[in-house]
Amino acid sequence: MAAARDPWRILGIPPGSGEGEIRRAFLGLVRRHHPDQFPRGSPEARWHEERLKEVIWAYQEARRRTSSAARRPVADAPSPRRPSFRLHCNAHQRWAVIYCTACGAPLCSRCDPALTGYCGQHRRQRMQM
Numbered sequence: 001m002a003a004a005r006d007p008w009r010i011l012g013i014p015p016g017s018g019e020g021e022i023r024r025a026f027l028g029l030v031r032r033h034h035p036d037q038f039p040r041g042s043p044e045a046r047w048h049e050e051r052l053k054e055v056i057w058a059y060q061e062a063r064r065r066t067s068s069a070a071r072r073p074v075a076d077a078p079s080p081r082r083p084s085f086r087l088h089c090n091a092h093q094r095w096a097v098i099y100c101t102a103c104g105a106p107l108c109s110r111c112d113p114a115l116t117g118y119c120g121q122h123r124r125q126r127m128q129m
């Protein structure tokens, strides 16, 4: 791909949208593309898998840009510490739809049903704050 990927275009929202809008767009696209709803290994599932990867990337990138622009440096973005793009969670070996903002752990829709963007451990920590 010649041009840099544009997270806003992938999510279908205007550049600089707020976290609420980013999240709404993301959840809609995850629902549409989640490969669990197609026969495993089928061309259809693979196609949607690729779309979902893009969507996940766009979501993280959009949030990173929003939060770094708004309040904090990118130091705590998960990507540098993430060894590779993991697609399945550790607990259930299911499709990860989101990554912990604090540690980068892959989380499936069961690990993080409300899609808070934090693993169990970091979610508890945040709730205590």
Ligand SMILES: [Zn+2]
Pocket (backbone or CB within 6 Å): 100, 101, 102, 103, 104, 105, 118, 119, 120, 121, 122
């Ligand atoms: Zn975590």
Ligand SMILES: [Zn+2]
Pocket (backbone or CB within 6 Å): 089, 090, 091, 092, 093, 094, 107, 108, 109, 110, 111
């Ligand atoms: Zn899981």
